[in-house]
Amino acid sequence: MRFRAKLLDIQCILQFSRVAATVAKLSKACVLRLTPLKVCFACIDRAASGGMRVWCELEQGNFFDDYRIEGKDETNEIYIEMAADQLFQALKSAQTAQVVKIKLTKKHVPCLTTEIVVPSLASRSRSITHDIPVGIVPQRLWSEYQEPTMLPHDVSICLPHLRLLKSVVERLKNMDSCLILAANGKGSLTLQVETDVVSVTTHFKDLENPVVEGSEGNGQTVGRQDAEQSVEVRLDIKRFLQFIAAQQGTPEKVICNFAGRRGVQLFVLLDNVHIQYFLPGVMR
Template identity: 55%
Template structure:
């Protein structure tokens, strides 16, 4: 089992670092799924109350100049459990690097060795090596880390600009741990928090509703939106901190789409031309 990759373009190094930093805002540990064509960061928190599931997909050719993998099965894949905060801190040291090399090595255990080659003021190169411990996921558990199936959604809507949404949620989370998210297929969205003494709501209108099959990389589902009136709201209550984490990262998506599964969950897609981030946030019971 072998893996090595190299980055030479500072833009690719920076984008990869920002994606990892964004994921770190939401979760601390994930499974890094490596395939010949793509990298996936996968989080499955089935045993956690209010825990989220995360699926991040990157095409390796958009981030690496050299990429080699020899996996364990006929699909040539490797699954590694890695601490995202350690990987993020390591990549932050590469903000002005000439070369970044990543390699899977064995040193009394499995490690991702990240070699950062930086220019020096005297003209010579300076190399810093980081060893990040990882755990190889047994093949019998791989089925737990496949792409999540699309739920039967009730409403799909494009979110307002994330900076604006973040400012609203940041104020609301000082009042309550729960966020009521309501939307309809008429482009209307309401964010609301309630306590024993106060009720605060923010309303958005004239938002676009997402239509499946728009070639945006989101698979369609047997959605129930066709049998609901456009004015009918679907609502779900979620952990407000979990929802807020989605807007705290450094990754700036071109599109942000939210699917509401009435009373059950939110599914949020953050899409860029070479990155797809999917969050599944289950409903919370007050």
């Protein structure tokens, strides 16, 4: 197996670094799925640790000036597992980089090697190299790291600006460990914390109810999209805040699908990056 890629445009370098930072804030470990057309980050928590799923997808043509991959068979794909924070730390020095090179290497163990060329006060540029140990995911496990399917949902709504949402949730998290999130097809969203001592509710009005691509014609439900009746789900408030705080930059749109008691499926649209996040519902 062989893989090498090169980024030359500083905006692409910064955007790729922001993606690595987002993934690192959401999960300790991730699987990097490399295909001829896409680079995908997959993070999966087992049910015992919350059941959270993250999927982040980048079209390689939008980021890389050179991109070469040789997989082990006709699929021409490579799956590697690594500590998400190590990639983020490696890319920290890329803020003023002239070139970022990424390749799969064999040291004492398989590594994802990043070489970052930065300008220097001397006549020559200097190079910073990081070797990130990785594990090769066997092909029999590849099916666990595919793009999540669109879950049947009752209501789809665009969340308000994340900075405003974060300030609200940070205040609520000091009152309880659970957050009741509710929305309807008329653009109404509420965040509520309810305990034996206090009940606090924040209301957002006139939000967009989008029709999410793929939500029609596939047996999926948008049954209450035109109704005023709210659909609610109870979430781990720290998990929800972690999702909000992890986002880098200003997303064009954040869509939240209410998938009944199963939880919420969130879609973050940011430039050339699409991130999906599933947050499971919790029982009281």
